[in-house]
Amino acid sequence: MSPSTLTVNRRAYAWPRQPLAVVCVDGCEPEYINQAIACGRAPFLAALRENGTCLTADCVVPSFTNPNNLSIVTGAPPAVHGICGNYFWDRDAGAEVMMNDPKYLRAGTILAALADAGAKVAVVTAKDKLRALLGHRMAGICFSAEKADEATTAGNGIAGVPALVGMPVPPVYSAELSEFVFAAGVKLLERERPDVMYLSTTDYVQHKAAPGIGAANDFYAMMDRYLARLDALGATIVLTADHGMNAKTDAFGRPNIVFLQDILDHAYPSGTTRVILPITDPYVVHHGALGSFATVYLSSPVDLADAAARIAALPGIDVVLPRREACLRFELPEDRVGDLVVVSERLTVIGTSRDRHDLSGLDAPLRSHGGISEQQVPLIANRGAGALPAGRRWRNFDAFDLALNHLQ
């Protein structure tokens, strides 16, 4: 018998009464959906105006993929689950440490807890980098579109994925990689009828195309068709995003970049400052490792207040905060954040040194994320929600709370 409620990371969740699909659409600025609806390309989502729920939620800052996906599946901010970016600087080891390994995860997921309590759970991600984190200690189905052909019953709880989905494994930089996730969700719901699915796409399209632009509307029309099928199969759907997305250019489409390491190296002795860009990952072609969030480690004789004032005075910088203040405001783990947190404005990104960013892979004007300007994301459901608490600040990591505790 399944329990009536489940408590995970100090939050209680009602047991799912019907199949639930929580969908994290990577880089889904609310305007993408609004424009697709306005252009008549998303009839299913348009109809949710009548019988669904539409909230605007705040994601976690840094508005990056991993911290937010982990927040959604744990129902908690990075201060609790520990994943605050792709990289942090290990002062003791003197090395940049990649946080893609589940050993850096400090909290259990709602998905794993549901599975432990007897629910049938399935997780599908676009890129493989998230799979191990999202599926950590989870019994059930968990695979990526990127490596769908390598999925095995022993390792992923399922084999023969491309045949099931009816699509070949798409290239890693493609809209089809996300389509594969949705298509797999529909097929899994038909065949396996999981109690809970978590579907997480990639922001390849959103990095290239602004809301309302051809490729963006094509993507959302595609998504709309699959959501309609999930709905027709009886699933409760909650859709949110890991972060928004903005152009990071001037009016001529040239990137606005603050090369922060170059600026600090000019002001202070070399080796006394270290700029870490937690957006950096093995897949940088679509954003050149440029985002609107950086953390800076300082060592003697650099004065923290002096460095903070110097950075805050730069054009395009939004906020500069010392570690403690930043971790309080953004709910981050203090031991994985530098002495300063630097966030740039909507049109500006932060780089390290000019010679460390390869922008040759950018074939469209730079669009990226990471800042407070990409914090607002949709939180949408295909069910009504009754009376929601007035004045509540919704977060994207309330997706399971909304789905299981509030929807009708």
Ligand SMILES: [Zn+2]
């Ligand atoms: Zn993302």
